[in-house]
Amino acid sequence: MTLTLHKLPHYRKLYEMLRKQILDGVYTEGDILPSENELCAIHKLTRPTVRHALDTLVNEGFIRKHQGKGSIVHKLPKGIGILSIAGTTTALGERNQRSEIIVRPIVKAWDEPFMFKLSDTEIDSGCVYMERIRFFNDSPIFYDINYIPNINLPRFTSRSFENRSLFDILRKTYQIEIKGGEQKIRAIEAFDAIASYLSVKPGHPVLHLERKFDTNRQGFYIYSSIYCNTEEQAVYGLF
Amino acid sequence: MTLTLHKLPHYRKLYEMLRKQILDGVYTEGDILPSENELCAIHKLTRPTVRHALDTLVNEGFIRKHQGKGSIVHKLPKGIGILSIAGTTTALGERNQRSEIIVRPIVKAWDEPFMFKLSDTEIDSGCVYMERIRFFNDSPIFYDINYIPNINLPRFTSRSFENRSLFDILRKTYQIEIKGGEQKIRAIEAFDAIASYLSVKPGHPVLHLERKFDTNRQGFYIYSSIYCNTEEQAVYGLF
DNA sequence: GAGTGGTCTAGACCACGCA
DNA sequence: GCGTGGTCTAGACCACTCT
Numbered sequence: 162m163t164l165t166l167h168k169l170p171h172y173r174k175l176y177e178m179l180r181k182q183i184l185d186g187v188y189t190e191g192d193i194l195p196s197e198n199e200l201c202a203i204h205k206l207t208r209p210t211v212r213h214a215l216d217t218l219v220n221e222g223f224i225r226k227h228q229g230k231g232s233i234v235h236k237l238p239k240g241i242g243i244l245s246i247a248g249t250t251t252a253l254g255e256r257n258q259r260s261e262i263i264v265r266p267i268v269k270a271w272d273e274p275f276m277f278k279l280s281d282t283e284i285d286s287g288c289v290y291m292e293r294i295r296f297f298n299d300s301p302i303f304y305d306i307n308y309i310p311n312i313n314l315p316r317f318t319s320r321s322f323e324n325r326s327l328f329d330i331l332r333k334t335y336q337i338e339i340k341g342g343e344q345k346i347r348a349i350e351a352f353d354a355i356a357s358y359l360s361v362k363p364g365h366p367v368l369h370l371e372r373k374f375d376t377n378r379q380g381f382y383i384y385s386s387i388y389c390n391t392e393e394q395a396v397y398g399l400f
Numbered sequence: 401m402t403l404t405l406h407k408l409p410h411y412r413k414l415y416e417m418l419r420k421q422i423l424d425g426v427y428t429e430g431d432i433l434p435s436e437n438e439l440c441a442i443h444k445l446t447r448p449t450v451r452h453a454l455d456t457l458v459n460e461g462f463i464r465k466h467q468g469k470g471s472i473v474h475k476l477p478k479g480i481g482i483l484s485i486a487g488t489t490t491a492l493g494e495r496n497q498r499s500e501i502i503v504r505p506i507v508k509a510w511d512e513p514f515m516f517k518l519s520d521t522e523i524d525s526g527c528v529y530m531e532r533i534r535f536f537n538d539s540p541i542f543y544d545i546n547y548i549p550n551i552n553l554p555r556f557t558s559r560s561f562e563n564r565s566l567f568d569i570l571r572k573t574y575q576i577e578i579k580g581g582e583q584k585i586r587a588i589e590a591f592d593a594i595a596s597y598l599s600v601k602p603g604h605p606v607l608h609l610e611r612k613f614d615t616n617r618q619g620f621y622i623y624s625s626i627y628c629n630t631e632e633q634a635v636y637g638l639f
Numbered sequence: 640g641a642g643t644g645g646t647c648t649a650g651a652c653c654a655c656g657c658a
Numbered sequence: 659g660c661g662t663g664g665t666c667t668a669g670a671c672c673a674c675t676c677t
Binding site for chain 1: 464586588589605606610637
Binding site for chain 3: 196197198208212226227229
């Protein structure tokens with residue numbers, strides 16, 4: 162579980178460390194983190210750097226800050242945190258999660274019409290396309306269709322994606338990091354294919370998310386269309 | 401349209417100014433804002449302060465920053481940005497919006513069971529309850545139920561809410577600011593009341609959001625249950 | 640009053656995009 | 659090479675919470 166390289170900025174390293182400690186239960190709901198001044202002293206950093214790390218944790222919902230009191234660990238969401246998706250680093254290691262490939266990655270033209278506006282470069286390059294089902298506690302919760310521009314991704318289609326995060330592979334193999342994104346959300350009736358994949362009856366309401374991810378590569382975006390069964394677990398988000 | 405008071409921090413004033421200029425079309429999609437150093441010179445501020453303002457704009461999706469290029473104004477979402485709700489200030493002035501009160505504010509006990517865990521203080525106080533429909537372009541899009549703890553809110557139930565934001569009143573009358581929050585999202589079948597309010601047929605899929613807002617008052621949260629018709633317009637969010 | 644987070648200054652060096 | 663944003667230091671003062 163050693164981190165890839167130590168070229169991360171200081172605030173990022175502190176962020177990763179505190180985040181891991183919260184996820185590992187070193188700090189649990191309601192605990193107060195060391196104060197900013199203590200963190201400065203411990204890690205030999207200055208307050209703006211420490212605050213940057215804490216601000217990131219606040220944005221991702223791990224802690225809340227209260228003036229005069231301290232940084233308090235927030236309760237972890239019970240649902241599935243797909244709306245925030247921790248745009249920054251390693252995706253949150255959801256428990257009891259596995260995925261099943263429905264359509265292995267293939268190179269093809271973009272669907273027409275496409276859910277987001279594409280640049281000429283994207284259109285000319287075509288996309289790597291794949292379909293997956295993701296399970297939580299052995300129930301199919303997500304059916305997602307992914308579109309990745311076919312630009313400078315050697316041997317991408319021959320890689321294995323079973324039980325590995327798509328974003329993990331992009332990060333580790335191609336140094337592509339997700340920096341943020343936008344999404345459209347609708348409630349729709351499951352049509353036959355969706356109903357079958359998600360084990361619901363046709364016409365059952367499901368969540369439909371259309372997402373566009375920003376990356377650290379200029380002009381390089383990743384697109385996903387996700388159908389989500391919210392019967393048992395709600396989808397969870399912050400704002 | 402003068403701002404209430406000038407006691408805002410510097411980064412906040414710069415943020416409000418740039419935000420207003422973007423919304424007013426002074427800068428439009430693709431435009432590059434003045435560089436950080438230019439903003440420093442113009443407003444007599446230092447870079448961390450300017451960067452704080454820009455970071456806030458990034459978090460709310462108004463701009464994207466690109467190293468070596470600048471801060472670029474992002475396209476404004478076409479849908480309804482309820483997932484982010486601009487936790488910080490004046491809610492985004494949606495065009496062609498009006499609301500209709502279904503149940504005027506009344507004091508009552510909390511619904512049982514409640515969608516979020518309540519503290520003893522909250523339970524003992526009861527809540528101010530109200531129901532509203534919100535229209536966009538004359539179509540009923542949101543039906544929302546609001547619960548506000550009945551703690552130190554003199555004359556709240558006698559106020560008029562027509563065409564005024566609930567949060568505006570809380571901010572201006574009681575100095576209560578929304579600082580963030582969390583939400584659960586599901587796709588459900590509209591039951592009869594919902595279907596009638598949102599002008600859809602019973603069983604039609606609608607979005608159901610259960611929200612808990614943090615405020616600047618310690619231990620004071622606001623709760624909403626929102627049903628949303630996503631037939632015409634998608635709900636829009638960032639991450 | 641002591642400690643906490645919130646705001647702010649005045650510098651510095653680095654990495655990236657572009658001409 | 660220049661200007662951009664990204665990171666970082668070393669201080670300062672204020673507002674808030676708790677005791």
